[in-house]
Amino acid sequence: MTTPSPAPGASAPAVPAWSGPPVEVGLIGAGPWARAMHARMLAAGPQTRLAAVWARRPAAAREVAEPYGAAVAGTPEELFERCEAVAFAVPPAVQAELAVRAARAGRALLLDKPLGPDLASARTVADAVASAGVVSQMVLTKRYHPATREFLRRAAGLEVTGARSCYLHGAFLGGESATGWRLEQGALLDLGPHLLDLLDAAVGPVTAVRATGxxxxxxxxxxxxxxxxxxQAxxxxxxxLPGARTRIELFGxxxxxxxxxxxxxxxxxxxVLRAEFAAAVRSGRAGELDAARGLRLQELIEAATAS
Incomplete structure (x- = not known):
């Protein structure tokens, strides 16, 4: 028997009505991902408001901030003062450094993957989050899509013997995604968190991982x-390829x-991402996709690298 995933948009999770003031979010970063996703998502509301933007290039920060009426912060610390939560759209090494400072300032964190450029820095971020007691959430994009959630719901009821999966695209060949850290580290650090997260959730906890290639x-x-x-992944x-290809096949x-x-x-x-992050900030309770989850994925990547 072959059971396909639901059609896109099926069983869409309801986004609860929002009452009260929006969560004031500061954005660190002004690159392509900050422009294409973070800024417009946070500014769309009603659960969040883009309060301020900081980037190492003030002109770039201004370009991101002005369409949404957000302030341009002169330093990360000034941004922390202007917001309740901080979103990151920067390379892993920059995120790892500034996320620790934001957590120590008592700010909730919306974190990109990977958590850091290596396991040690990822652990430092997760430890800072735990020590400060702040809410954290990972932007593992596909986890917020209704089709993904329906797949994981169905997978939870299956006995799985084996699985095959892939995450493939050509974005590193050129264009805005062909950035320094991606070209240096490759697909394992960039795409690996997404696929390992889904396999760990759909098949069962990963206990060992080996890499070749x-x-x-x-x-x-x-x-x-x-x-x-x-x-296998x-x-x-x-x-x-004409577009990114992400596919998981479970067999049992x-x-x-x-x-x-x-x-x-x-x-x-x-x-969905915006609503769940805002709800977590207001309640003070993080969901399953928190910094601890990001650390676990980094541990799996480290194990694969060492194999």
Missing amino acids: DPRRWVELTCEHGNGAVS SLSGTVP PAGELVFDTAGIDHEECWP
């Missing part, structure tokens, strides 16, 4: 799961369950 070209992961299942950012006694992101609209993710 070159992360800057193509890397293959073999994961062992606590329930005895084995999964193919990762590359240097294959010229009941047949096959497939999750494929072809055709899904990522715009459906942002209202």
Whole structure:
């Protein structure tokens, strides 16, 4: 029996009505991802308001801030003073440094993946979050799409023997995503958190992971799961495809369950992400996709790198 994933947009999670003032969020970063996603998502409200932007280039920060009436902060500390929460759209090394400072200032954190450029820095961020007792949330984009949540709901009821998966695109060949850290570190650090997170959630906790290949070209992961299942993951950012390809196939006694992101609209993710982050900030309780989750994914990446 083959069980496909639901059609894009099916079983969309309800975004609860919002009452009260929006969460004031400061944005660190003014690059392509900050412009394309973070700034407009946070400014769309009603759960959040883009309060301020800081970037190392003031002109770039102003370009991001002005369309939304946000302030331009002169320093990260000035940004912290203007907001309740801080969102990050910067390279992992910059995030790891400034997230610790933001947590120590008592600000909630909306964190990108990976948590840091290496395991040590990721652990420092997670420790700072735990020590300060602030809310944190990872922007693991696909986790906020209704089709992903329906897939994980169905997977929870399956006995899985094995799984195959891939996350492939050609964005590292040129364009705005071909940035320094991505070209240096490759797909394992950039795409790996997404796929490892989904395999860990859908198949069962990953207990061991091995890698072969070159992360800057193509890397293959073999994961062992606590329930005895084995999964494989193919990762590359240097294959010229017409669009990104993310696919997971689960196999077991009941047949096959497939999750494929072809055709899904990522715009459906942002209202859910915004609402859940704002609710977490207001309640003071983080969800499952917090900094501790980011640290676990970084531990798996480190294990793969060391294999």
